[in-house]
Amino acid sequence: MSPRPLRLRKISNPPPVSGFKPYGSKKNRSRAESIFLHYEEYEAIRLCDYEMLNHNQASVIMDVSRPTLTRIYARARQKIAQALVQGSQIIIEGGKIYFDSEWFSCKSCGCYFNNPEKEAKIEKCPLCHSTDIINFDENPENEEEISAHCHDVCVCTNCGHEQSHHYGKPCSEEICPKCGIRMVKKGTPHSKLTN
Amino acid sequence: MKVAITSTGNSQESKLDQRFGRCGFFTIYDTETGGVEFVPNPNKDVQEGAGPASVQLVASRNVSKIISGEFGIKIKSLLDSLKIQMIVLKEPEKTIGEIIKMLNN
Known part of the structure; x- marks a missing residue:
């Protein structure tokens, strides 16, 4: 064998x-x-x-x-x-x-690229020179960066009060400051029942 | 600095080839002089080992970046040790001229 x-x-x-x-x-x-x-x-x-x-x-x-x-x-x-x-x-x-080298992705042109020079830091996309790049291998642990790209809105089904969504926190855990009831994500079928 | 782009044809209007080893042509673009050269790929119809053979062809022209739609598993480690940067662009509709314009921005 x-x-x-x-x-x-x-x-x-x-x-x-x-x-x-x-x-x-x-x-x-x-x-x-x-x-x-x-x-x-x-x-x-x-x-x-x-x-x-x-x-x-x-x-x-x-x-x-x-x-x-x-x-x-x-x-x-x-x-x-x-x-x-x-x-x-x-x-x-x-x-x-x-x-193996680190892989990055560019949000501007949608390409993926690696970093063959391990010592050199990658700061911009080699194709479109956009600085909006993320490390593809790393887990998205930087929550601030994600919340900057998260444009969801929580809405109250009762009074229509809106507030920006906190990344990682379900909308149903947010309480409306005026009515004191749970909020839902804006744009979902549930939230359209408001009016 | 030289950049290799895989191309389906030998003009600036031809589209980006999604394969690396068996692409139609390699576009060698020199960012300093602005010179564009189209090299026909002799490994287009090879049964096996098209990737490494193409790497050899491209590396002999001292390119530092390669733009293609996909890179095979044999090539990734090879290019890594040759310190050639791989750029994966999954847009088959992009023409060579457009990509060169993006590089110049």
Whole structure:
């Protein structure tokens, strides 16, 4: 029976260099004696030791299970230790990985685009240069931004009093300040019963 | 900076091709000189591997952005490592001339 295929590991930031060379050694070490550090192992080291995340958080970012991340991390440390002790060079390559970048969407022209330069901040749409862009991957947690785009109105069925809708709060939980009864969303069949 | 736009024909009136690997033509637009070049896609009728072959063709022209309707799963990681920006525009009715005008705004 063949083993299960490896899950693809997600790499958010490729390493800036392709490897590390020892110096001060008398022997000229060839590529054959080098240690091959996989991209996923580099990424595990970066997340756990540089970004100071715990294994659980790092595993979510790399899109693998927590035990898998711990195994990748252990292998990475073992390889780095081996390279330090034996004085061999480290080459970062290989591994079962895919690169992923952040995706954005533009509200003005409706296009989607990614950010290949991880360090550079994206501020405007590359197509229409509109600044009205949102990060597509992030969950809409910024409620203020959403409420700015929410133009719903709550209306009282009794007196017709209107007030702007609060994002995340059902209209039926709003109480009309004049009549003291529950309000409904304007434009729905229920609200048209008013007059 | 050069931008590649997938096109169905070889004129500015032709529409944006919704496929990347098997599009009819690549429009290479230079934002600095304003030069527009139409490159016929040799991988149009290839059975397999049209995407990576097209990436190679486009990357050899040093483009930094690609505008298309869709990108395949093989291409996304490839373009990411080549640091080429992908712009997905799901508007098949847009012409190449209109897109170039948008870029110049």
